[in-house]
Amino acid sequence: MLSEMKRLLVGKPLANEQLAHERLPKRTALAVFSSDALSSVAYATEAILIALMYANRDALGLATPISVGIMVLLITVAFSYIQTIMAYPNGGGSYIVSRENLGTIPSLVAAVSLMTSYILTVAVSISAGVTAITSALHWLDPYRTVMAVALIGLLTLANLRGLKESGSMFAVPTYLFIVSMFGLIIVGLYNVATGSVTAAPAPEIVHAEFNQTLTWFLILRAFASGCTALTGIEAISDGVAAFKQPQSRNAAITLGVMAALLSLMFIGITVLANAYQVIPDGAAEPETVNSQLARAIFGGNSPFYFVIQIATMFILILASNTAYADFPRLSYFLAVDRFLPRQFAQRGDRLVFSNGVIFLGVVSAILVIIFQAREQAMLPLYALGVFAAFTLSQTGMVRRWITLRSPGWIRNAFINGFGASITALVLIVIAITKFSQGAWAVLVIIPVVVITLMNVRKHYLDVADQLSLAEAPKPTAVRRHTVLVLVSGVHRGVIPALQYGLSLTSDNIRALYIDLDDASTERIKQKWTQWGSGIELVILPSPYRSLIRPIREYIDQLSHRYHDDVVTVVLPEFIPNRWWQHFLHNQTAIAIKTMLLFTKNVVVASVPYHLDH
């Protein structure tokens, strides 16, 4: 029944040969790899404005210079990553680059940073996608968490089925988003140029102004908030292998185009938000800054407005979907390196790394529930992991150039070194300014998970050591059997177990019965004379009504008496015909088997007796 349900949900299993790879042209690759990065313009400007509201609405104008600063940062990081693309034509994720160049611990820090940021990509993007819709249709707001969790469920399911990442699926929403954003920006700028700007109406409930003094700390925090615009920019360097030949060059060009588009969209939105005097919405059902802006420029009933909101939602869903490709792949690498349980390295029925997909879905759904699908509340957790991975990856590249000393290595090392220094600086700014808003949690989680991963590997190496055949004796048959048949009564289900026990040894066999009440014990003693076939019946007292303890004690005594032989506990199990009928019978067999598994030198043989109907 369970397996039928699984078939219905994820489809028929796929054979190994069906694992195929697709090579993407630049235009499609841009759509596939840039949704994560481009979609961050849906929330980055708003994050800056909210951070500036710690002062007051007069400070909001600072958003424009801050976004220019972030653009400079973005271009630096993009240049730095072009180096990585050139050096790793088969894909150079942060984990790979830092493992190869920096060693285990930095690579694990990079890996864990990436894992947290993939999880947050899903949680943040899905929440922001839902907010794009609830901004247009306020009455949907009470269902936001439900909608976000449902979307995560659908994405998880689609990825368990092994969603074919066909280029067109990505191209339409991504290009629609790009076009609609540039449409918004061009019309807005035209209005600004012609002086026909009317300020966006202030939201009914304005975001809290805390009237703090506008210190450098506040400004840096607003900058740190805006750095969420850079999330997803590393995606292309991870996926170089998917580009058409010459893959590195094509990937580098695509990264350049993406960085240019992202910069223009982000600056454009921010400049317009200032020009239209958009104030962040502080209502219980907030409208996004982008929605306010689009409403101010096109009017809330215009079809253009709805196209923008819908395109925003779709690209955000695509952005989440990229994490569904990246997270399971990273956890596969980690599992192959023995840092994660090996279940993450197995392909499921549909050739996807199902366990990674499920893990990502569950954890991001939990985050969405905790934060009630408010993306702005999750952003402080997001940027930290992303910048940690940036820094480690760029540092790894510096190390690589210095070691290789290939032609042009000084220039290359300088570019990556500059990138690493800048991202490290931003990392520190984020850690400090966002510490109290949630970044502390990431700073705690990363080392804890890194230590856990290292312990997992230690355990696996340990086991491999113990399983080695170095000094093992060659297998020879067991010399002597001691057999215990557990009986819960004398009935038909016990007979095959007694037969099986007798076939192991005809003389060293006993039946064990736990005395739970006197009447039943008397009854079994009488029946045993007829059905016991001469096997000794041992009655174990159990004053505390435990079934486990008397058996364990008896076996302990037994193993003190004999050595060098094997005790087989034969368990008669009668198997009902339908699965639900199991609940009507004691599940003591399971408890007994679990206990015996941990008892040394005891083999458990389950002898089933199948009921007919």
Added chain:
Amino acid sequence: MLSEMKRLLVGKPLANEQLAHERLPKRTALAVFSSDALSSVAYATEAILIALMYANRDALGLATPISVGIMVLLITVAFSYIQTIMAYPNGGGSYIVSRENLGTIPSLVAAVSLMTSYILTVAVSISAGVTAITSALHWLDPYRTVMAVALIGLLTLANLRGLKESGSMFAVPTYLFIVSMFGLIIVGLYNVATGSVTAAPAPEIVHAEFNQTLTWFLILRAFASGCTALTGIEAISDGVAAFKQPQSRNAAITLGVMAALLSLMFIGITVLANAYQVIPDGAAEPETVNSQLARAIFGGNSPFYFVIQIATMFILILASNTAYADFPRLSYFLAVDRFLPRQFAQRGDRLVFSNGVIFLGVVSAILVIIFQAREQAMLPLYALGVFAAFTLSQTGMVRRWITLRSPGWIRNAFINGFGASITALVLIVIAITKFSQGAWAVLVIIPVVVITLMNVRKHYLDVADQLSLAEAPKPTAVRRHTVLVLVSGVHRGVIPALQYGLSLTSDNIRALYIDLDDASTERIKQKWTQWGSGIELVILPSPYRSLIRPIREYIDQLSHRYHDDVVTVVLPEFIPNRWWQHFLHNQTAIAIKTMLLFTKNVVVASVPYHLDH
């Protein structure tokens, strides 16, 4: 680790001899058995008032005549139950009485009605207890569901430990409640008599007045709502065995006293609620009618007011606790009669029927969460089950008198017949007038559960039949073994399994390996020549990466080839040292064992290899 946690929570196991019984004097018995009935004055008057608000606040005055009608009903039911007490000196719960006199189906209807009402006793009483407190301390209201669930958790735990129902634990809160209620009523009536009544201030948000015409339907519905005052009145007839000798007489007197106290308190509160013109509170954080009344009479800052609220809370907690005694006992009876899974008939470590206790706790907690601990919303579900049990129990008594024809049988049959008719009439009134408010759910649940219980019994009888030894052959040893050793590689953990397999049969043995990737398969083939001890290695292809399917198919083929012998599948299992390390290894052994359990004529032998550290 799990077992240590259990010890900490529920304490050390108790031996069978520690099961003891206590005989209670009348005064203590009143406290023990009446908390459920008496505590219903905490919500019954309010239920009537809320029902009358479907008309408007002018109709509230009808509460007084309605409560007089309910008092007459109460006295009738009490008389009827005194007959039951006399006839069943060892306890005559509705299930027992109707099983003995009416047959299986009516007794099951009675049992299921009682089970639903026990569950609701917990959910309603705990919620009402919490409301008594939040009425006094409004700021606690947002935590009401949490508090109610926590209280249910504590009660469940206390009952799992086997709470000793010492008389004094019950006596203090019960008598405190009785005294404080009578204090309230006497002071209130004195004010009424001296004309010094000032109307209670109307709540800030008055309960919705729906301005429906005051039809007989509305009045009957208000009556039906007030009938919740009768819940718990059957408790004494269930517990006659706990009284001192002469037990029936003592129990009957106690029932009389309880009925008198309950009538007086209920009428008193209702009369005063009308005299003080109390209007039900319709706020999101409502105050109870009793709290409004106590505030009007004593003032909200008076210590008397707080004593009343606290006493109300305590008696309501005690009332829930009685369900913790009744529900597991009833489910024990049903399990002994094979209508419920036998797990309900087992005493746990602490000699209580743990499964019944846990079930009650979980289901009532779910109800509390669904209804957000609003007792008034749950009341429509409550009275129906109670009156169904009343009616069946009284009808059973009528049948008994007619059958036995003992002296005075005509008078006795008349009393019970009158009780049965009246409660049947009220049952119909409740079913109709409360149908749309939730009674429909109970009307659906009762037949569904009754049918389920009958199917459970059918299954057990079926199994007993199939396990009977009537035509069974005497056990003799198995003639021929076929052994399959499943290997996932060649390592030390496999060697004991091979040894064990060789000891079963030296020639009819094969090792099975599932080919998941070519490289590993090549490696194992090479190693096998050295370590295989001449055992044939069978490589099973698995294009869909399934471990289960190739094994099943191989066994199917095998059993077509041979008959009359037993296939033993030997599973090497290596057992990590710590429980959490299990998560780091494939749990495929469990899946394989489960699959094989359902395969006929296959014995599974788990051969463990224990890792050291």
